[in-house]
Amino acid sequence: MDLSYILNELGEDRELYYCAVAPPILQTSNFACRTVDEMREMLRNEAEAYLYTRGNNPTVTMLEKKLAALEGAEHAIAFGSGIAAVSAAVLSQVNAGDHIVCVDKPYGWTNTLMNRFLPRFGVEVTMVDGTDPENYRQAIRPNTKLLYMESPNSFTFELQDIAAIAALAKEQGCSTIIDNSFASPLFQNPIQFGVDLVVHSCTKYIGGHSDTMGGIVCGSRERINKIFEREYMTLGAVLSPHDAWLLLRGLRTLPVRMEHVAETTRKVVAWLEKQDKIAKIFYPFSPSHPQYELARRQMRNNTGQFTIALKTDDIRKIDRFCDSLQHFLMAASWGGHESLIYPAAAYHTPDGKYKSKLAVNLVRFYIGLEEADYLIQDIEQALRMI
Numbered sequence: 001m002d003l004s005y006i007l008n009e010l011g012e013d014r015e016l017y018y019c020a021v022a023p024p025i026l027q028t029s030n031f032a033c034r035t036v037d038e039m040r041e042m043l044r045n046e047a048e049a050y051l052y053t054r055g056n057n058p059t060v061t062m063l064e065k066k067l068a069a070l071e072g073a074e075h076a077i078a079f080g081s082g083i084a085a086v087s088a089a090v091l092s093q094v095n096a097g098d099h100i101v102c103v104d105k106p107y108g109w110t111n112t113l114m115n116r117f118l119p120r121f122g123v124e125v126t127m128v129d130g131t132d133p134e135n136y137r138q139a140i141r142p143n144t145k146l147l148y149m150e151s152p153n154s155f156t157f158e159l160q161d162i163a164a165i166a167a168l169a170k171e172q173g174c175s176t177i178i179d180n181s182f183a184s185p186l187f188q189n190p191i192q193f194g195v196d197l198v199v200h201s202c203t204k205y206i207g208g209h210s211d212t213m214g215g216i217v218c219g220s221r222e223r224i225n226k227i228f229e230r231e232y233m234t235l236g237a238v239l240s241p242h243d244a245w246l247l248l249r250g251l252r253t254l255p256v257r258m259e260h261v262a263e264t265t266r267k268v269v270a271w272l273e274k275q276d277k278i279a280k281i282f283y284p285f286s287p288s289h290p291q292y293e294l295a296r297r298q299m300r301n302n303t304g305q306f307t308i309a310l311k312t313d314d315i316r317k318i319d320r321f322c323d324s325l326q327h328f329l330m331a332a333s334w335g336g337h338e339s340l341i342y343p344a345a346a347y348h349t350p351d352g353k354y355k356s357k358l359a360v361n362l363v364r365f366y367i368g369l370e371e372a373d374y375l376i377q378d379i380e381q382a383l384r385m386i
């Protein structure tokens with residue numbers, strides 16, 4: 001399906017709302033039925049009906065249709081946050097007594113879901129180094145139901161070979177889920193590699209303005225309707241119509257923003273690679289990266305995240321570098337207009353303890369929509385401080 005069509009027309013029926021260019025926000029909890037028969041019909045097929053906004057809402061549907069199309073999926077279901085989408089997708093695939101193989105070092109709350117939440121309900125999880133699909137194979141047990149990926153994964157951006165792991169899952173009769181937030185639906189489409197469910201934190205690139213939160217799960221109609229009837233309706237982590245509208249607005253400019261971010265990031269990384277105060281850059285799109293070929297094979301382009309390792313473990317110097325940056329905000333998340341850093345050193349406590357598996361000299365960067373020179377000059381002056 002044509003990208004321009006998806007972003008500008010798909011799911012929009014302007015005749016229904018005075019030919020307004022921007023879609024309406026149907027800010028309603030309830031939809032009235034005209035007859036008992038009509039209500040009966042809606043209850044029979046609530047997954048496809050407008051009966052109650054904790055089920056479906058037309059503004060939210062518009063977003064779901066566009067995101068499903070962007071991922072090449074049959075259907076999609078929207079949530080109030082990315083982690084709500086991750087949790088619902090994972091819960092939909094397992095029962096007590098089942099086992100999951102999950103990529104090591106996923107997003108922090110996904111890690112909590114896997115290692116603290118699911119074990120309370122009798123689901124076991126094995127975390128593996130995802131850079132070699134063989135590690136997934138070795139971890140599979142007779143009760144393994146799900147192989148979970150996040151590629152590239154958080155902070156150090158290791159890739160998993162999506163096609164190889166999806167093929168392994170099919171061979172072993174397991175399902176697959178991937179968190180595709182890093183790449184955005186423009187730069188990587190895991191369904192084409194055989195993945196069953198694709199999840200995004202829409203809070204990131206899809207929203208793109210750091211002003212709203214949301215999540216989406218994309219997959220077959222059968223799998224998505226199953227999530228609707230179980231996790232979605234009972235846990236109730238729905239996306240509000242207003243947030244869906246903000247995400248629709250974000251989607252209109254997604255290709256322009258992604259291209260700009262990609263180009264600026266390439267320039268900033270190229271400059272950083274020449275700096276002698278930096279020991280290493282975690283960025284799969286550098287030709288020297290061990291997974292460069294895989295990155296080129298399964299992703300269409302680089303995005304705005306990378307991590308640097310400063311050539312010092314001195315916490316005062318690391319703090320000074322980060323505190324000296326003027327144009328990078330220090331914050332969680334990424335994908336908005338503003339450039340950000342997230343230092344691992346933030347896990348260092350005042351009593352000298354360090355509560356992270358990440359090396360303390362790592363600083364994660366996200367490049368936003370500012371110009372490359374503006375950002376490079378800022379990093380240059382901050383590096384001079386150490």
Ligand SMILES: Cc1ncc(COP(=O)(O)O)c(C=O)c1O
Binds near residue numbers: 081107202204214
């Ligand atoms: C890779 C990844 N997945 C999921 C999430 C969770 O998304 P949200 O914050 O929208 O719940 C995040 C948040 O930072 C993330 O980085």
